[in-house]
Amino acid sequence: MVVAKCKKCGKEFPSPIQFDFLSFQTATIGNNSAQCPHCKKITNISKANLEFK
Numbered sequence: 732m733v734v735a736k737c738k739k740c741g742k743e744f745p746s747p748i749q750f751d752f753l754s755f756q757t758a759t760i761g762n763n764s765a766q767c768p769h770c771k772k773i774t775n776i777s778k779a780n781l782e783f784k
């Protein structure tokens with residue numbers, strides 16, 4: 732599962748964009764945004780704050 736780390740509160744949540752492991756390695760993830768379920772803020776989703784778990 733791909734988890735995103737909120738840039739506002741620093742908590743992790745399941746990314747709205749999911750990849751399998753190989754696609755995640757090679758994917759270019761540009762400027763996407765998602766609402767953090769913890770602080771309800773819109774946070775930017777990029778490869779820098781996504782992690783495959």
Ligand SMILES: [Zn+2]
Binds near residue numbers: 740741770772
């Ligand atoms: Zn948050």
